[in-house]
Structure formats: structure tokens, C-alpha cells
Amino acid sequence: MEQLKRGISRQFSTELFRKSGKFSFKRQSSLDPRRNNLRFSFGRQSSLDPLQRSPSIENAGRTVPENLDSTMQLLFMACKGDVKGVQDLLDEGIDVNNIDLDGRTALHIAACEGHVEVAKLLLSRKANMNARDRWGSTV
Structure with a gap:
């Protein structure tokens, strides 16, 4: 019951619950070719993207801000396909x-973005390929 309350609270806070009381989100396939440009926008539209946060810093695309916590750093590196950074x-x-x-892991992100080498590295480090995100999707 507590998990259901948290889920509904999250839906309200992220505006996924319309005033009509109906859910406004649908499950989508990340592999649908028509949605290719919408597959996963973690690094491109995220406020965590160093390019979005610090456009004046030289070589900003090659660095990750120190203040990102370690999980976000890992997910960001996986999104960008940075094998060395992930390693x-x-x-x-x-x-x-x-x-x-x-509920997305670095493996979810690397797979959605097509970063095969990052995915191989994550799998070699025992990444759970059966992990499910909040929509129930696996890698």
C-alpha cells in the first residue's frame, strides 16, 4: 500500500495525473523506429548535462561536474558512451x-543509446540485465 501511495504521489508531482483523474502516460517501446529521436533523452535535455549548465567552459562536453552524485555521473557517462569514464x-x-x-540503470541507458561497448563493460561487471525500470521495461 505504501508503494502505491508513493507511486501516486510521484505521478502528481510529475504531472502524470490529469485533473480528470486519468493517467496521462502510456508505455512506449524504446525500440520503435518512429520514436528513434525520442528513445532516451537523459543527457540531451537533462539539467545535469554539463553542456546545458556551463556552455562557457572550454571542453565542457568532456567533463562531468564534481557536484553530481556518483549514480548520476555513472548514468551520464553511460548516456554519452564514455567507456573510460564508466570504467x-x-x-x-x-x-x-x-x-x-x-529505476533505470546505466545498462538501460547504454542499451537505449546504442553504446555497445559501454553495455559490454557493464555486463562484464555483473550489471543486472533483468532490472526493470518503473514502466516495467528491461534492457
């Missing part, structure tokens, strides 16, 4: 199966 974070002891608020 460094994992070597520091970050859990390969850490999730964001939607």
Missing part, C-alpha cells in the same frame, strides 16, 4: 546496478 567510476567502487528515480 573509472566502476573502479572507484560505484555499484553497477545503481538506479535513477525511474
Whole structure:
């Protein structure tokens, strides 16, 4: 029951629940070719994207702000396809199966973005390929 309350609260806070009382979100396939440009926008529209936050910093696309927590750093690196960055974070002891608020792992993100080498690295580090996000999707 508590989980249901949290889920409904999250839907209200993210405006996924219309005033009519009907849910305004639908499950979508990330593999649908018609939605290819909408597959996963974690790094492109996120306020965590260093390019969006610090456009004046030289080489901003190659760095991640120090103030991002380790999970967000891992997810961001996976989104960008940065194999070395992901490897460094994992070597520091970050859990390969850490999730964001939607239950997505770095493996979800790497797979959705088509970053095969990052996905291989994550799998070699025992990433859970059966992990489900909040919509029930796996990798």
C-alpha cells in the first residue's frame, strides 16, 4: 500500500495525473523506429548535462561536474558512451546496478543509446540485465 501511495504521489508531482483523474502516460517501446529521436533523452535535455549548465567552459562536453552524485555521473557517462569514464567510476567502487528515480540503470541507458561497448563493460561487471525500470521495461 505504501508503494502505491508513493507511486501516486510521484505521478502528481510529475504531472502524470490529469485533473480528470486519468493517467496521462502510456508505455512506449524504446525500440520503435518512429520514436528513434525520442528513445532516451537523459543527457540531451537533462539539467545535469554539463553542456546545458556551463556552455562557457572550454571542453565542457568532456567533463562531468564534481557536484553530481556518483549514480548520476555513472548514468551520464553511460548516456554519452564514455567507456573510460564508466570504467573509472566502476573502479572507484560505484555499484553497477545503481538506479535513477525511474529505476533505470546505466545498462538501460547504454542499451537505449546504442553504446555497445559501454553495455559490454557493464555486463562484464555483473550489471543486472533483468532490472526493470518503473514502466516495467528491461534492457
